[in-house]
Amino acid sequence: MTLDEKTVPAQAAAPHRRKPVPRWLLGVGPLVLIAILVGLFSLLNAPGLGTLSEGVPPKEEVAVEDIRLTPGQIEITVRNEGPDPVSIAQVNVSDYYAMFTQSRETMAPLESTTLSISYHWVDGDPYEVALVTSAGGKIPADIEAAALSPERGGSFFALMALLGIYVGVIPVALGMLWMPFVRRSSASWVRVLLGVTVGLLAFLAIDATLEAVELVAGNGAFGGPMVVFLGALTAYLILEGTDAWMRRRQELGATGRPAALPPQRLALLIAIGIGLHNLGEGLAIGSAYAVGSLALGASLIVGFAIHNTTEGLAIVTPLAKQPPGLGRLVILGLIAGAPAAAGALIGATVYQPALAAFLLGIGAGAVAQVAVKLLPLLKDTSGKTFTPLTGAGIILGLGVMFATGLLVQA
Structure with missing residues (x-):
């Protein structure tokens, strides 16, 4: 048997080597799959988990970020820190339900709203302010001593x-x-x-x-x-x-450090x-x-x-x-x-x-x-x-x- 005859079967028996997958694709691939799964989960509205929240009252966590006083008006900025939407339904100022407007009717998670409350406050007086949500929760926003907020000019x-x-x-x-x-x-x-x-x-x-x-x-x-x-x-x-x-x-010193x-x-x-x-x-x-x-x-x-x-x-x-x-x-x-x-x-x-x-x-x-x-x-x-x-x-x-x-x- 000649040398060529010996090498032919060996080559035929050797497995075919595939081209390796690019390294960037190995890194991006799992991220794409995760994004697809999250999208499907949201699109299908969390199948099988919808009944978990039945009968459970919404969790309302609202933080007061700013209070400004102008003549005849109190402006309060609040932010929704909880996972559920929050709506402010009423504003109580020292046992008086005051009229108000707000920049956003319903706050989604992490959203904020500014309430403009019509109230003739007196300089130096303290006020107990409570923001009542549509679910009945109360958010305190007390004013220790009323004072006119400076104009930002x-x-x-x-x-x-x-x-x-x-x-x-x-x-x-x-x-x-x-x-x-x-x-x-x-x-x-x-x-x-x-x-x-x-x-x-x-x-x-x-x-x-x-x-x-x-x-x-x-x-x-x-x-x-x-x-x-x-x-x-x-x-x-x-x-x-x-x-x-x-x-x-910098240049290294004589010690190499x-x-x-x-x-x-x-x-x-x-x-x-x-x-x-x-x-x-x-x-x-x-x-x-x-x-x-x-x-x-x-x-x-x-x-x-x-x-x-x-x-x-x-x-x-x-x-x-x-x-x-x-x-x-x-x-x-x-x-x-x-x-x-x-x-x-x-x-x-x-x-x-x-x-x-x-x-x-x-x-x-x-x-x-x-x-x-x-x-x-x-x-x-x-x-x-x-x-x-x-x-x-x-x-x-x-x-x-x-x-x-x-x-x-x-």
Whole structure:
């Protein structure tokens, strides 16, 4: 038998190899099947499950998002947080059933409606407001002390911008005046100041998280408190990923490892983190003033100024050995302080609790990421990060922020 005769049967016996399925099709295929099944399930109206809701009253969960008072009228914005449609049938104001109109007759899940209630309220008086649904449920929307809501005109927005400058830009700029003191401090004192900075940022992260959770504690729409931690984690990962990408682009040192984080960039990260925090702070201030629930007197402005002045110190401390030019300091100050003005403007116009909580969460995650980046700079000559000096600095930073925070309780 020749060689050709031997190879023919072997080739005939070999199985035919099919062309492999494209990898993208393997990933998209299950998604298409899931979409088809969900579409059929909805089109057929959940076959076999229709009887489960028979005899069960609708679940009504409605949150009050905004209350505005104008002459002879009360405007209340509410949002449906439950799974069933909700209709507002009656409005009771201090045992009086008032006439009202609404922007939407029936609220589907996550939809909102604004009720315009005809009622001649008296300045300074409290009112118990109850929104009665078509199913008989009652939604409380009490007014502790009636006050005319400010008009949202040009002068109002100018006031919000000025307020943001007062509580954001000016205090941060004043805090940055510690730059000469930081430059002339010894290495031990610089580590103490860095510890103070870590304490300041840690307090800001905790304070922003608690404030954000409080905003949505009774509001389950859009995830409730989960949006706070989602915002914090998003900000932390974005800043961490951005920093890692920038460090990989630098030249490697003699050891083959990325170079240490430059002080200039660390100061920029601190300014960004504080700016995001001040954005959420300004948002809360603007929204509170817009509904007339915050007394923005001179003492409150002074309290905010003292509280936020320490943020300027946090920015300039990493620059002790590499002082920047005046222009760069101005830019860093604006990055940290100007978002307070932007937040006040946003809060005065399109305030929404879930959005405010998300932005506060972003600020908390940003300052937490920067605080972690500062820890390696606390090391002394023996390589220890936490020493009595740095520990005292961290405690001092926390204490200063707590004490000045008491001045802005409203």
